[in-house]
Amino acid sequence: MKISVPVNHNFYEEAPIRESALGEAFSVRKKGIEKLKEIFSSLYDLKVGSEKLNQIKILSFKRNHPFEVDEERLILKLYCKERPDQDKEYFVQTGLYAGVLFYKGCKINITTKYGDSFLKRMLNFVNDIYVDNEQIKAQKDKTENQFLFIIAYLFIQSLEKAAVLGLPQLYKKHQEKGYKVRGRIDFTAYLNRDIPFQGKLSTTFRERKYVQEVVDVLFLALRKLERLFGKEIHARLLGLSQLLKQHYSGIFSSYETIQRAKKHQSINNPLYAGFKKVLEYAEIILMDNDLLPDDDNKQLATTGYLFDIAELFELYMEKLLSRNLPDWQVSSQVDLPIYQRQFFARSIFPDIVLEHKITGKVVVFDAKFKKMELLNRDVDRNDLHQIHSYAGYYRSQLSAIGLLYPLSREIDTQVAYSKTIYGINDNEINFMIDGILVHENQSMNELIKSEEEFVGRITSLLNAN
Template sequence: MRISVPVNHNFYEEAPILESTLSKSFDVNKSGVKHLQKLFSSVYELKLGAEQLKQVKVLNFKSKRNKIFKEDEERLILKLYSKEKEEKEYYIQTGLYAGILFHKGCKINITTRYGGAFLKRMLNFVNDIYVDNEQIQAKKDETENQFLFIIAHLFIQSLEKVVVLGLPQQYQKQQERSQKVRGSINFSDYLKRDIPFQGKLTTTFRERIYAQEIVDVLYLALRKLESVFGKEIHSRLLGLCQLLKQQYSGCFVNYETIQKAKRHQSIYNPMYRGFKKVLEYAEIILLNKDLMPDYEKQNLTTSGYLFDIAELYEIYLEKLLSRNFPEWFVSGQVELPIYQKQFYHRSFFPDLIMKHKTSGKIIVLDAKFKRIEMQNRDVDRADLHQIHSYSGYYKNELIASGLIYPLSKKLNLDKSHSNSLYGNDNNNIGFIVDGIYVDENQTMDELIECENRFVKRMTQLTINY
């Protein structure tokens, strides 16, 4: 049974599923309806740091993120529950983690909501791999391909970096019978076979060879990506692909082979340490379909793969602003310590800080990967309090602050920009709710044009500095 739902879904309980529409909503038969009713019968809530996450791989785009949310145990991933009303209502809520979960025989696809040009564009900025070619897309329109597309880029980026030093190799003892002496002579063989001497000797020597399990896993992972997205997906690794093809053993990779590759002694060599992460991504790519039935049979534990879509959006904005504002330092997740001598000490982590290289003036921004249609409730009270807390920290250096969203409607500047913090006209600090207009069906060129409009609006904030 499969359920597909976007990130940040149903926050206000605005989309309940009525009991009478369960079969139609999930396209299931009567036994499927009973399974769903059982699934929603008790409240199931999965949060960051929960015990159930032990079998779930949470992937981050940068390690700093783990530190920031180390003490934050309240980040919602998924919540399933029901309410007794005139007609029973079923609810699915999601946070800002996208991916695939397996729970009680049900496969839950949490999608990014924006799976077209916008997802590709964010990955381009994060990985510095520009694959704007519209040909690079899944051959089948399946929701899990969105997750596979992201893992593919992480895999290719990581592989491209570590392969500079070559593929993992190890020494293996070899024997050779020839007229040349290579290594040491095998005297026992000599006494048995070479008296009288016939011109050939058996020698034993050590030779460096590629780690076969690792070669096989990498080769088949690239082949699988090629079958889903086309050859363009690994166009920057053509030389490596040829080498892997030559060294491939021809054997099918199963779960045991993947585990052997991940535990191979060669990757404990500091020179090849980066392959640990590459092999983790390769495992996800290969298991994504080939061995999925093993996961679907698990009824007792929640398993799967997730990534932080909010982090992806933050990094995208950070690099977009860095490219377009060279006179400013643009930093993500800067730590702002407060009350460090008191027992209630804390640290703030604003998503984006822009600091002018000459004047030292500051613009502080928070990236919010949430659907916004320019209604009052779209801007959460907690988000508004948070950005104003960051603004207060910088005092006299601050010239503007704001919240940056992927926009579902075009901006009305009079309603979304304020000339003063708090809107009370007793200061010259600007406050904005802004972002980049995103549509599921827009082309890459249309998205880039929307980026340019956003950059122009940001330029108005910085024009005097």
């Protein structure tokens, strides 16, 4: 049984599902409908920090999260409401985490709702790993294909960094009988086996060897990505791929092999600590569909993996602006300390800050991975207040502020741009709503054109100030 729903869905409860239409909405039969009702009736609420996340892998594109400790971030909420003289209404709400969850035999796909081109393009910009090759094999499940792109990116990025100091190795003790002395002579073996002396001596020595479980898991993960996406997917790891192939045992890694690799003592060595994350990604790649529990399994634990898509979009916008605005220094998640001498001291973190390299003028953007059809309700009140709070911090340095979105409609600067903040004429600080026009069936060329148009609008605005 599967439920598929996009990120940032149904915030205003605008898409209720009537009880009579529950089976049609999720393409399930009568038996599945009863199970769905049970899940919805239990008020399934999954948020960041919840104990339900213990068996869920949350994969990040950044090292640090500047969120407040007590900040609640919705992942998924399933619930129902009674309506007088009507069917029950069932609701699915999602936040900004995409991925795959398994709960009570139900597979829940939280999709990005945009096409593969946009996801690939964001990944390309984040780390210059190009996975948008036209020869990539099509997958039966496009939703999972999206997630595999993300996992492939994270796996390759982390493996490239971790392997700088080499693959995990351990010293192993070896015994050898020969004409040359290697290491030290094994006198016990000499007395027991080498008398009368025949010219050969038994010696014992220690030799560094690659950890076989780790080699096997990494090699098979790369091979699987190669089958799915073509050899270009790991072009930057060609030398490492050849080394793994050379030392591969030839035995397919089972679940137990993967667990032994993840728990191997060599990974505790600070030199190889980076392989902890690498092996987590490799496990997802190799296990793939095996993550789904058996339908007869009655455990209540939720398993699966999730990605912070908002974080990916933010990094994409930062890189896009950085590469196209050479006169500006572009930074992300800048720490702005406020009230440092008071008991309520804290920091605020604008997503993207542009500072002109000569004049010192500042432009601040917040990137929001939310629906934007240029309707009033699409601009969240908290987001609007948040971006304006940065204006007060930078004051005279500030040239412009704005919110950036994946746009569902072409932007009209006449209604989306204001020459002053708050729309009042006592300042010359620009405010705008803008972003990249994206849609589900968009080609890569169309997306690139949309990027160029966006950069052109921002460049014109900056040059005018």
